[in-house]
Amino acid sequence: MEFKDTQAIYLQIADYMCEQMLLDKWKPEDRIPSVRELAVQLEVNPNTVMRTCEYLQQYDIIYNKRGIGYFVAAGASRKIKQLKKEQFMANELPQFFRSIYLLDVELDELKTHYEKFKKSHFK
Template identity: 80%
Template sequence: MEFKDTQAIYIQIADYICEQILLTKWQPEERIPSVRELAVSLEVNPNTVMRTCELLQQQEIIYNKRGIGYFISADAMKKIKQFKKDTFISNELPSFFRSMYLLDLDLDELKPHFEKFKKSNFN
């Protein structure tokens, strides 16, 4: 995983874990890789992964079974989608709408591009 300088690494790891859940690669009530396994595979310090797990646990996306590991909450997908939607709407959408306005684009023009993007990236 390549990390960006614009955001804390533990938050980028949280995004990675959430993406695995949203893509249904990791299922609700399934155990996620251990802190050590994630640290090795992502090439980061285990303390960074632990910080990520604490964040996701606070958001009730994962939970800890003492001595066994972290598991995905039953409603993790719903919580992630709501959080990501809220963040997108408040942080990214205003800039996107500004660009649309300045370029005189409307949503109907963008729909074919979005459909093409979905086909090429998620099929």
């Protein structure tokens, strides 16, 4: 995994893990790879993965069965979407609105591009 300098690594790992859940690669009640397995796979320190797991537990996206490992929580997809939507609305949307205002982009034009994007990326 290639990490960006713009966001903490543990949050980028959280994004990766959430994506696995949203794509149904990790389903509710599935055991996820261990902290060590993820650390090796992502080429990071196990402590960084542990911090990610603590972060995701805080939002009830995963839970720990002591001695067994971490599992995807029931309703994780809904919780992920809610969290990501809140983060998007607070952090990215204002800049996006600023850009479309400065560039005089109309909402109808955006809708057309969005529909093309959906067709080409999510068939």
